[in-house]
Amino acid sequence: MQIKKETLQELNQQHLADHKKQFDFIALQIPNVENILQKLIAFQIAIPSWALGTGGTRFGRFPGGGEPSSLEEKIEDVGLLHSLNQSSGAISLHIPWDIPEDANAIKALAARYNLKFDAVNSNTFQDQPGQAFSYKYGSLQHVDANVRRQAIAHNIEVIKHGEALGSKALTVWLSDGSCFPGQLNFREAFKRTLESLQEIYKALPADWKIFIEYKAFEPNFYSMTVGDWGQSYLFSSKLGSKAYSLVDLGHHLPNANIEQIVSLLMMEDKLAGFHFNDSKYGDDDLTVGSIKPYQLFLIFKELVEGMDAKGLDHATDLAWMIDASHNVKDPLEDLLQSTEAIMIAYARALLVDATTLQQAQQENDVVKAQEILQSAFLTDVRPIIAEARMLSGGALRPLESFRVLNARGELIKVRGNKTLATGL
Ligand code: LRH
Ligand code: MN
Ligand code: MN
Numbered sequence: 001m002q003i004k005k006e007t008l009q010e011l012n013q014q015h016l017a018d019h020k021k022q023f024d025f026i027a028l029q030i031p032n033v034e035n036i037l038q039k040l041i042a043f044q045i046a047i048p049s050w051a052l053g054t055g056g057t058r059f060g061r062f063p064g065g066g067e068p069s070s071l072e073e074k075i076e077d078v079g080l081l082h083s084l085n086q087s088s089g090a091i092s093l094h095i096p097w098d099i100p101e102d103a104n105a106i107k108a109l110a111a112r113y114n115l116k117f118d119a120v121n122s123n124t125f126q127d128q129p130g131q132a133f134s135y136k137y138g139s140l141q142h143v144d145a146n147v148r149r150q151a152i153a154h155n156i157e158v159i160k161h162g163e164a165l166g167s168k169a170l171t172v173w174l175s176d177g178s179c180f181p182g183q184l185n186f187r188e189a190f191k192r193t194l195e196s197l198q199e200i201y202k203a204l205p206a207d208w209k210i211f212i213e214y215k216a217f218e219p220n221f222y223s224m225t226v227g228d229w230g231q232s233y234l235f236s237s238k239l240g241s242k243a244y245s246l247v248d249l250g251h252h253l254p255n256a257n258i259e260q261i262v263s264l265l266m267m268e269d270k271l272a273g274f275h276f277n278d279s280k281y282g283d284d285d286l287t288v289g290s291i292k293p294y295q296l297f298l299i300f301k302e303l304v305e306g307m308d309a310k311g312l313d314h315a316t317d318l319a320w321m322i323d324a325s326h327n328v329k330d331p332l333e334d335l336l337q338s339t340e341a342i343m344i345a346y347a348r349a350l351l352v353d354a355t356t357l358q359q360a361q362q363e364n365d366v367v368k369a370q371e372i373l374q375s376a377f378l379t380d381v382r383p384i385i386a387e388a389r390m391l392s393g394g395a396l397r398p399l400e401s402f403r404v405l406n407a408r409g410e411l412i413k414v415r416g417n418k419t420l421a422t423g424l
């Protein structure tokens with residue numbers, strides 16, 4: 001389904017007067033609102049190809065209808081999101097869940113929706129039909145060199161797919177680890193994993209990066225070979241300057257200080273970027289910002305501070321992606337909410353008065369430091385984000401427009417009610 005620009009303009013027109021009042025009110029309080037608008041317009045968050053259908057748990061899955069059943073339809077769905085919010089201008093593929101058989105055609109289709117290809121993801125956490133060796137006991141860490149070779153070859157094949165599409169990074173998330181004490185020699189597993197990663201690293205094109213994603217638990221429940229940012233940092237620093245550590249918000253132990261992790265990885269030039277989601281108990285399955293919006297803001301505050309200190313381009317120098325599973329919500333609606341939550345956190349972080357904060361820190365004025373952060377966090381930045389969206393041709397109210405236009409109903413008409421997207 002494609003939404004015409006004129007249709008969006010008509011919808012926007014209905015809310016324009018209200019919006020103007022709200023925007024003018026907030027714009028008056030912010031000295032550099034133009035600058036903030038430009039940053040928001042430039043900021044794009046990639047959508048993972050595996051999040052466009054309903055996810056599930058091991059207890060069941062309840063598909064919602066009109067799900068994309070091909071890569072082409074997934075691109076179409078991301079195009080739909082992007083036309084509404086103008087902030088979802090990239091798609092990230094997981095291989096082999098989404099294999100671009102005809103790369104040129106897929107690239108051309110994405111270009112029609114103004115979409116780029118973000119990092120490509122390899123999958124050595126599931127066995128595929130016809131595969132020679134099993135990943136039951138790991139992939140890059142495996143005691144059997146045949147398994148390791150197979151996993152390395154898969155990663156190199158993923159790089160090839162990515163090259164054909166114009167991706168510039170490979171994300172490696174390993175489920176490798178152990179479920180029981182004694183199962184694995186930690187040091188040997190680490191060394192084998194490093195050697196395997198070194199083989200993959202050698203195959204990276206000159207202008208590519210490799211992102212090492214860590215995760216504390218699941219599917220292995222005793223040890224994970226890339227279990228935290230320390231292990232990921234060890235791998236990425238041993239690999240070389242093209243290797244970075246990727247932070248997925250759901251992959252930490254409860255109460256981890258993620259903002260501090262982010263700040264230090266940036267200090268060391270080793271932060272790859274993000275997989276955004278939120279969680280109350282376990283991994284990634286809730287909408288980013290739905291549980292801990294203050295934490296998300298604090299993370300963005302570190303990001304903005306760190307990127308500015310290094311002179312990095314907020315929009316392009318780090319990788320931004322949503323990585324969540326949608327069990328009960330319409331995935332497209334959830335992705336619109338996720339994108340909005342990320343933009344809110346980013347906009348609030350842009351409001352932080354960095355100079356006064358630094359002064360307060362120097363003076364050990366803890367109360368003032370907290371006031372500065374909270375006054376940015378408590379600002380309702382939604383009109384600024386809506387203005388940025390409208391300026392770039394999107395909807396003032398993406399979610400409402402999605403519903404008013406009966407987008408899901410239209411997708412069901414074309415695709416049917418009994419579709420099941422590939423992915424988790
Ligand atoms: C692992 C993970 C990783 C995978 C994706 C499907 O939990 O976050 O990024 O590639 O989920
Ligand atoms: Mn992830
Ligand atoms: Mn995850």
